[in-house]
Amino acid sequence: MGNFWAAVTAVVRKDLTIERHTGQSISVMVVFALAVVVTFNLALGGNLDAARNVSVGLLWATILLAGTLGLNRSFAAEQENNSFDALLMTPVDRSAIFLGKVISVSLLMFVLEAILIVVFTAFFNKPFYLPTAVLILVLGTIGYVAAGVLVTSMAMQTRARAVLVPVLLLPLTLPVVLSAASAMASILDTAVFIWDEVGFSISLVILFDVLMLAVGAVTYQFVVED
């Protein structure tokens, strides 16, 4: 088990080291996300009520699209010099590689989301910083990234990776995104956490997370090996 976690840590550390040196994934995701927010604000013509009504949906749409960019960047580094082959040649459990990738991409997404929380709170005058809202954001992101790592790893072996990732990932993650957005909207509207109102949606998000992490851990070797 120690070997497993050492491998997970090695993969995470490597991805974060590359990001620390280049800042590419975060900068691309943040610029894209800010562009989306500003564009929507302009499109809504300063109508604050309309903007507030769609703000949670807009937040998740931004996260989904920026997330596909982050996933593509993370795997592009693996493909650049066929480094992924060297990783596959190490005596490391494939599920450790999967988990390492999920953790590293999730961490980058959390940084993006921290920035988005500040921006959305300022632009839409809604308490996106509420702990329960942040918790839903974190849970939804984990499920989305787990599905994303699986899909991107599959697509990596094809020439149409950039096209395939969003086409496969967005429909696959619809259940987790809809549930998370619905629970978040409910919490932000009332600014209180009522389990009866959001319990079902949050349970769906957790179920999706568990399912994606389990499916990924079990099937990753078949996804990345011949």
Next chain:
Amino acid sequence: MSLIKIEKLTKQYGLLPVLRGVDLDVGAGEFVTLVGPNGAGKTTLLRIVATLLKPSGGEVSVGGWPLPSHAQKVRRYLGLVSHYTMLYGDMTAEENLLYYARLYQLDAAEKRVTAVLKTVGLAARQYDFVRTFSRGMLQRLTIARATLHEPDVLLLDEPYTGLDQAAVALLDELLREQHGRGRTILMITHDLLHGLTTCDRVAILHRGKIAADLSTAVTDGTQFMATYKQITQGGAHG
């Protein structure tokens, strides 16, 4: 004793057969070069031994462990050098090697990395980003990466591609040093005569089969070239 044993190996991609019954033994400590024209199946064969591809039929074993069923055990004993560096350009030489040292769970990883970098003559560039390295330096660092965990078997896939004369000479020296340490080496190359001068045996892969397996101790360059031409141009089907 054979360290790598390949029997009646076949591999096809969809309906396209690439390997059609390859038989090859590589003994412990032996340096075998595999040559052949484009499309002969050399890279496919090497990737199967490297546990990166699964065979369609036949048997492959490394150190007595059959593949692909015991791939996880075998991986610790394999190192792969290819014309791709398999390094991350946006990390330093030291960070790259430390990453692989952690994946192989090596003891005293930092000391090991420093020692290996010294061996390949890159100690002075330890903290430099890999993307700033020349092709020759990259290939030396690639050898450092592939031998960091002291593998028993070194697999080389066109290691001379893109190297200038000085880098080729340096690579030869590094390979001789690896061979001298008793490491088993299986190399594929397009450079026929170069392949012949560095190894113990040379095998010619043609149309998915081993068409000739010659000892370099009893075969000179002229004889070898004549055999190679006869096989690849004379329509020998192995």
